[in-house]
Amino acid sequence: MKPVTHTTHPQSASSGESEHVPKILGFTCDWAGFALDYAGMQRMSYPADIAFINLRCSARFDLADGVQALTKGADGLFFALCPLGDCHYEPGNHHALARINHLADLLEIAGLRRDRVAFYHADTTYAFGLAQAINGFEEKLKEFGTLSSQALGRPELVLRVAAMKRVCTSEPVRWLLSKELELVRKGNVFDEKLDPQDYDTMIKHILREEYEKGLILENLKEPCSAVDVAEATGIPAHRVFELIVELERETRARLDKIRKERPLYVEVVDG
Amino acid sequence: MEKVKIFLCQGCEISQKIDLEKLKKHFNSLAQVQSVETLAQLGDGAAREHLNGVEGALLFGACDERTHGSIFKFLAGGNPYQLVNLRERCAWVHDNKSEATLKAQRLLSMGLAELVTREHLTEWDLDLLERVLIIGAGPAGLACSRALAEQGIDVVLIEKSNRLGGTLRRTRTVWPSGEDSEKLLHRLYDGLQDKLHVTVYQETELVNLEESLHGYEVKLSNDAEEEVGAIVVATGVREVGGNLFEFEYRWRDRGKFRGPLAFEVKEGVHPFLLETAFWDAVMLRHEKPEERIVFFMPESVVLPEGFKEGAEKHNIEIIRGSIPGGVTGVTGVTGVMSLRPECKLRVIVKMPRRGTGVTGVTGWKGAHVKLGKLVGNLSENLAQALRIPQDTNGYLAQRRYRIRPRDVVHPGIFVVGGAHTPMPMEETINHAFVVAARIKALFDTKPKRLPGAQIDEEVCIGCGYCAAVCPYGAPILERTDTGHKARMSPRFCTLCGLCIAGCPVFAISDPVKSRDTIKAQIRAWGETS
Numbered sequence: 099m100k101p102v103t104h105t106t107h108p109q110s111a112s113s114g115e116s117e118h119v120p121k122i123l124g125f126t127c128d129w130a131g132f133a134l135d136y137a138g139m140q141r142m143s144y145p146a147d148i149a150f151i152n153l154r155c156s157a158r159f160d161l162a163d164g165v166q167a168l169t170k171g172a173d174g175l176f177f178a179l180c181p182l183g184d185c186h187y188e189p190g191n192h193h194a195l196a197r198i199n200h201l202a203d204l205l206e207i208a209g210l211r212r213d214r215v216a217f218y219h220a221d222t223t224y225a226f227g228l229a230q231a232i233n234g235f236e237e238k239l240k241e242f243g244t245l246s247s248q249a250l251g252r253p254e255l256v257l258r259v260a261a262m263k264r265v266c267t268s269e270p271v272r273w274l275l276s277k278e279l280e281l282v283r284k285g286n287v288f289d290e291k292l293d294p295q296d297y298d299t300m301i302k303h304i305l306r307e308e309y310e311k312g313l314i315l316e317n318l319k320e321p322c323s324a325v326d327v328a329e330a331t332g333i334p335a336h337r338v339f340e341l342i343v344e345l346e347r348e349t350r351a352r353l354d355k356i357r358k359e360r361p362l363y364v365e366v367v368d369g
Numbered sequence: 370m371e372k373v374k375i376f377l378c379q380g381c382e383i384s385q386k387i388d389l390e391k392l393k394k395h396f397n398s399l400a401q402v403q404s405v406e407t408l409a410q411l412g413d414g415a416a417r418e419h420l421n422g423v424e425g426a427l428l429f430g431a432c433d434e435r436t437h438g439s440i441f442k443f444l445a446g447g448n449p450y451q452l453v454n455l456r457e458r459c460a461w462v463h464d465n466k467s468e469a470t471l472k473a474q475r476l477l478s479m480g481l482a483e484l485v486t487r488e489h490l491t492e493w494d495l496d497l498l499e500r501v502l503i504i505g506a507g508p509a510g511l512a513c514s515r516a517l518a519e520q521g522i523d524v525v526l527i528e529k530s531n532r533l534g535g536t537l538r539r540t541r542t543v544w545p546s547g548e549d550s551e552k553l554l555h556r557l558y559d560g561l562q563d564k565l566h567v568t569v570y571q572e573t574e575l576v577n578l579e580e581s582l583h584g585y586e587v588k589l590s591n592d593a594e595e596e597v598g599a600i601v602v603a604t605g606v607r608e609v610g611g612n613l614f615e616f617e618y619r620w621r622d623r624g625k626f627r628g629p630l631a632f633e634v635k636e637g638v639h640p641f642l643l644e645t646a647f648w649d650a651v652m653l654r655h656e657k658p659e660e661r662i663v664f665f666m667p668e669s670v671v672l673p674e675g676f677k678e679g680a681e682k683h684n685i686e687i688i689r690g691s692i693p694g695g696v697t698g699v700t701g702v703t704g705v706m707s708l709r710p711e712c713k714l715r716v717i718v719k720m721p722r723r724g725t726g727v728t729g730v731t732g733w734k735g736a737h738v739k740l741g742k743l744v745g746n747l748s749e750n751l752a753q754a755l756r757i758p759q760d761t762n763g764y765l766a767q768r769r770y771r772i773r774p775r776d777v778v779h780p781g782i783f784v785v786g787g788a789h790t791p792m793p794m795e796e797t798i799n800h801a802f803v804v805a806a807r808i809k810a811l812f813d814t815k816p817k818r819l820p821g822a823q824i825d826e827e828v829c830i831g832c833g834y835c836a837a838v839c840p841y842g843a844p845i846l847e848r849t850d851t852g853h854k855a856r857m858s859p860r861f862c863t864l865c866g867l868c869i870a871g872c873p874v875f876a877i878s879d880p881v882k883s884r885d886t887i888k889a890q891i892r893a894w895g896e897t898s
């Protein structure tokens with residue numbers, strides 16, 4: 099086996115001959131960040147291909163940022179946050195965890211591994227555990243291979259990530275995600291509480307539907323027939339029809355013209 | 370944006386582990402960068418001289434913000450700057466030089482992205498008014514007013530009732546020392562009214578609170594408007610489901626007591642009530658050696674230390690057992706007791722006979738005192754206006770008790786004494802002095818604050834998410850003609866980012882680390898190879 103050459107950049111290392119060096123983007127809150135500095139003071143080495151963005155609290159993490167990292171070539175996302183119940187902003191890391199979970203769901207829906215997202219609850223003195231967690235995550239990502247070299251091939255991946263991006267910037271989805279507190283914990287106006295598991299199933303269902311719609315819209319930038327969209331996206335044709343009808347109703351897509359007796363649809367871009 | 374000057378520290382193994390020359394070459398080639406310099410030890414005197422008078426945006430590649438942040442703030446001398454940690458986050462953890470160099474480049478690019486996309490923020494002077502509003506003239510409020518007035522700070526003391534003294538007015542003895550309440554009360558407010566700097570409003574409540582440049586603008590129920598730099602919440606405790614306070618109050622005022630005395634202890638009783646009642650019982654025993662004095666209490670009540678022995682000594686009975694339906698059958702009088710001799714009060718206590726378990730009826734003639742629960746006396750409205758999180762008993766919800774009791778809720782808002790949780794009188798008074806000292810320190814340090822999160826009202830759809838999740842109550846949902854809009858009180862915002870990342874329409878922005886900054890950082894991270 100060839101010695102590991104770390105100088106190759108992950109994106110160019112798609113040949114699969116040398117071991118992939120995964121590129122990891124980390125997010126850390128100011129407080130768990132101290133564990134990271136502490137790891138430095140203790141000289142605990144961990145892979146150099148992870149770099150962290152500092153946020154004041156992990157709750158500042160926005161799904162859209164996670165997806166953006168994927169478009170910029172991240173093979174994995176790592177979160178360092180305070181132990182549960184020890185967040186400096188009270189419920190902050192609970193919300194962060196929910197968001198991390200949604201990101202993992204989204205990855206899964208897009209046919210990627212949900213384990214590309216990992217987190218560690220790092221108290222200020224948990225430096226050793228944190229370094230180990232990063233090491234373990236890197237090992238796992240090496241096994242998965244870089245995203246660019248997966249069987250999907252790059253252009254298809256770009257499409258998937260673009261659809262994911264549509265999901266996490268969509269107002270209805272964000273609105274629904276923000277309602278968790280009310281629906282699950284406080285109960286709605288009739289004092290009915292949703293079972294957390296039901297909520298989870300519902301969210302997954304909606305994420306999937308939005309993702310599929312996103313994928314279709316990505317293919318409707320130019321007028322295109324439903325059958326062609328089905329071919330390009332791998333979604334069954336009848337489902338594509340259903341979703342296009344819904345998109346039409348939501349005025350996000352419209353009938354453009356009919357060519358060779360086939361209706362061609364196109365995305366509606368707001369003025 | 371002006372071009373950025375980069376300074377890289379060579380100390381602390383940074384130059385051994387990272388190829389600084391390579392970094393220099395890379396960053397010098399960027400259009401945004403004016404110069405890249407490496408310096409021996411950024412934190413020491415030489416660098417200070419070198420950086421003297423430098424202008425423009427500065428990017429430092431050196432060490433930890435937490436340990437050296439203030440040095441770099443000083444070095445930057447008012448210029449916008451960004452500190453990138455190349456020591457703990459890079460040189461000290463990565464052994465391979467080329468890898469470490471790549472990572473250092475990544476970190477610096479991200480730092481550069483943050484620096485150029487960030488608005489230059491000026492810290493905002495709070496310039497607090499040296500005037501304090503104290504809510505509640507109980508022991509905590511009185512002690513705090515005095516301590517503040519003695520330091521020359523103006524105090525506005527408001528009290529809901531028409532008498533000062535709070536719990537001290539209502540109880541005969543001080544818990545747990547047993548000292549006479551009246552004496553303590555006199556010590557606390559002797560001369561308070563004559564003191565310069567103290568304005569007392571009785572029968573007055575806080576109606577409205579607004580942030581202002583110099584603290585808070587408050588509106589009181591007597592139509593007075595005040596501007597204050599700090600607010601002290603000293604609303605204390607209130608008894609529910611019991612009448613011990615009333616008993617003590619009347620006893621002191623009306624004197625004589627006749628007939629047997631029943632203390633009915635309810636579940637979840639606070640030791641303060643139990644001990645106070647015990648003191649009363651002992652006192653009464655001296656006055657009336659021949660009367661029966663009985664404590665009825667459920668099995669689950671844990672007796673304070675020495676209670677049982679003391680009761681035996683003074684011939685006070687303790688009857689344990691669950692009383693079906695409680696103590697019932699008060700006839701004739703509104704309210705449950707009266708101590709005036711002319712008043713005939715019959716209390717029928719139904720409870721299982723000891724040993725047999727059969728319900729019997731015992732007739733009582735005399736006073737029936739119930740010991741209920743103590744709850745926080747802070748009304749929900751007031752708590753909401755002051756952004757004080759409350760638990761189910763109305764006390765300050767201390768969610769992070771591990772760090773310290775949170776007497777400071779928000780900059781300039783303090784909670785003292787029983788409003789935290791019932792506490793011994795000495796502690797309450799100590800607490801009041803500590804808070805007075807903190808307020809003085811707050812005024813003296815001339816605090817600065819960065820702006821909080823900002824809401825774009827045009828974009829906001831009034832979904833209410835931010836108002837529901839913010840742990841500090843900074844955004845408030847307001848009704849408008851067309852629906853709802855959120856409005857932010859930046860003073861309460863800690864910029865945790867919870868609402869910023871969750872707003873469905875991206876209406877909320879963080880002036881310190883904006884969405885664009887994070888995007889630019891991710892871009893810079895992705896482009897480094």
Ligand code: SF4
Nearest residue numbers: 829830832833835872
């Ligand atoms: S979360 Fe956003 S849209 Fe909802 S009320 Fe707050 S600012 Fe308005």
Ligand code: SF4
Nearest residue numbers: 839862863865866868
């Ligand atoms: S950033 Fe945090 S503290 Fe500020 S308003 Fe939003 S949730 Fe509240």
